[in-house]
Amino acid sequence: MKPPAIKNIQTWTRLMRLEVRGLASEVGNAALALQTQWPNNGEGRKIKETSELILRLTGDAQTVGKIDEAFKQLMSSILALDSLKRLRFFNQHIGDRQLKSARHGTELFSDAINRLSVEVPRGIAQYNEQLTSEKNQKNGSPATRLRSITQPQKPGPLEYQVRRDAFAIKHRASVAPDADKANVGSARTVLLDQGRGLLLAFEQSNQDPRVTAMMREAVERLEGQHDTIALGMANIGVQSLIGVLANELPDPVIAQLRTFCVGVGMYLGQFPEWTRYAENAAMADFTSDDVDTVHAAGLELVASLRQAAPVVDDEIPRTLRWMLEAMRNPGKTSMRAVFGVIRSMENLVSIVVSTLGGWLGASNDGIKQGLTTGAKAAASIALLTAVAHLAISIAPATAGIVQTAWLVEAGKIVLAALKEK
Template identity: 30%
Template structure:
């Protein structure tokens, strides 16, 4: 069993080591402080985590949880002992005070901590502490196995965060709220000093767009053309997402070419003039310029466009089959984006890249959510009554992202910035399997 006095003495030993680092920081020159700072921060991370977990144990009074915390500390200290840079510094710093067993009862092995005294290298003190944790705490294979898995999961979560980039410039970005995928509202600003010009241009474009839409309603034009012009109008009215405006405008340009001969000459000219004006308006946004430049260097084939369209279809189907994991607006928006790719021969690089970056953003946000979810399961912050349901929903959402990431992987050679996915996928697959096994157990 774990005695309270054992934990208190272990905590005292940790405090003594920390104070030894602190004494160097107070007494030595700045150059020396700078030299020991990396080692100090590593130990402080271990100490802080132990103190935080110890506080949780004291509140819960759960004996087995205390065993987990002690075993976590043991693993963390062993990791430090294998860190050559840390160990070199720890061998040079001396303990500044003794450690004595606190209260009673206590395991006999805990008496070893009383050997920690002034003048002893910190590395030696850590070695004694590890020995005490090996022998002074009753061995429990289940606890140790749980701690090892938690440490692996925590390392995976941290690695995943480093691999996953920020969401890219795209028509759509995402957020996860309450375990459900949502559209994140974007607001793009015009280039500095162009705000007044952009505001005036937007007002004029909306006015002309409304006139164009009215004339199209009174003509015999194809309904798809009218629908796209109306969609462009809605984006212009909000004026916040330059990429959405740009993609809608590209669709209108393509349809204008397709149905040019079917329209009266004056109306056809008005449509071309409107899309050209919107293009000039978009040039005032750095996001659209950057996006356009990226599209120009992307190597996208007709086969790629078909693949992108299929990925979107698969994602939409998966989301619609499990409506709990996303807001209804998400599959609706993705389906609309997929419609721009209906004809691979006519789809522009910008439309293809817009779709790729949107899918990538979905993967980025869900993988980031996955890293956070792993942390919650490690630290037991998921409510027990809803844990199984939460894991099931998270697993379903992460599975959608894995499907999308797998599809995008084949496009990585031709589209810059997709190389991070393969390593991230490996971590997510491994942790998803462990989460689902744990929920099933």
Template identity: 30%
Template structure:
């Protein structure tokens, strides 16, 4: 009842701000999310199965928590006052951050035992719980999620102060127009096709009003492409690319998340050219193989990963910032794959949710988990050196033991 009450209140608050709904659909997304939660909760007890009901409640809690990643919610809804069913007055932000973890903890403590998959392979007694090994995703150009049985990109909200919001909005619109114009210019030239892909993605990210770290790294990747294919570009296009890069760099520098990312990158230990080559090779192999697994992987994942890796294709010219972004992105990707799909191989894993069926997808899942485990092993030394990450080898070993069992 508390979640239903909260969802109704959030939906009404979103409607009250309808005149301020952004063109990227965030306002509609918040309202649609609350409606989806209400529909789900209404059927929670239809089956008379307590675990089915708790699954729906957990999913609803997750959807409410993820609203904080939507800029429209965090900027216009989160700090509105909300009176709960016991007449306590708090902001939506306070309610979500304080009450939802309590509900999740209660569910975890009171859920009756069950199998994690329809026909699970029992875990070895000494198999470690991989969810305790793999850390939460770090700030990086890309974050990921497994939802409805698919590996997909997870949007990161682009936070900005209220004082800078109008200036940022104007800058974003101008950059979108410039990116569109550059795409038209490139389409009529003999430039490498990756330019079109990169600028198309920049334009899309700008339109989504999110993912500022991804945007900054795409700028680095475009710079790399310009350096490699400068001779293919007409002088006028080359000049426009230089100007666009300058304007985009100034744009992302206004965001605290980008400035913090740059600061973190500068404080890391540098990798050698050979180590950077390993990072690139691991990422490329992941992207190529994920691209062929359309049953489990949204096409945007390998496409966006390849663009991030473009910035380190030439290890001798790769900046520390670009390498840091690639390593963090691969960490997030590998961890998400193992946590999201590992439940088919033993009770020590987080569990596969959202309608995956072992009978039809077990082979594809085995392939993607094996790929993630091998990638973790190969990347582990570089990640340990640059970002002091020590979980990859342990997680790779755990997933391999589970699959072998």
């Protein structure tokens, strides 16, 4: 479900304060009612004290014009509420109690905390992005405005760099915590043996080329020990095609494929970057229309990237193409794939407008000359145009992701500036 647009930030903030305050009061009352059962480790008293802290933070009337202070109080309250989930006494005796409200109906205390932990920071981020956008519309050249709003690349399946005057994927080493390195190494050896055997079987058969491509990506990332999140994307894609292959492959091969996918899932769990990615993806919610929008935009992007071959390494469109297939199958797991495709697209917009956006100004300061001279100039313009259209076209699907509002604004700035060039 898409977050509604915030029409009046003062009203929204007051409503959020009232909701957070009401939840904190209910939690505190529940803890007090269980006082005789409080454990000796002090968790019962901690819950009650946290409730009282939040009531103090949200108790004073909100002063008009001091919205930043209201944001700080709200975020402090949210962090305090979220800290309760780390207490065993809360999880065992309070978290599963029901909270009733006119706005949300009946939900568990723990579910209400999870919802507010997403809703409040997302609302604040939306307001700040909107404020920045409004300021940028009034001031500065296109290049200056782009620099002020463009977000840096974020952890995702694909991150990019400029290498030898062309945009290319920036591979990142998969690093497990020291305590898990031995187990990770052993698991990787087993998975490589399984994956290579399955890949050979697929390559020698007439099976769906999509599963062969995704299995190849998974094996290559296990061999190179890099791009943990992309490995997760490939695993999601392979899992999504098992149902299609069940009627085409012998049962033992399907069993091996399932075992491989489960093993990769356990392997990924050893890497903090995958855990953080999965948590961020879980906060996003996409409809079937969002999936269709992103898929269609992705296919257009892949075609544009191939046409811009002089300045785009072939690995980018090739990898994006199989990632688009990984997100096409319904199911909760595929939502991680949708999030991954969007994040990979956002990162591409980020590096392209950061690298070529200066071209839209009065001078070419900061532009890599190898991308804007000779035969590569036309390809660079085409690429800049393509990512601008991409940024605008995927806007409906990114509404539920924090700090993505800059995309549509950047796309509009680029297209308007190119029209005037």
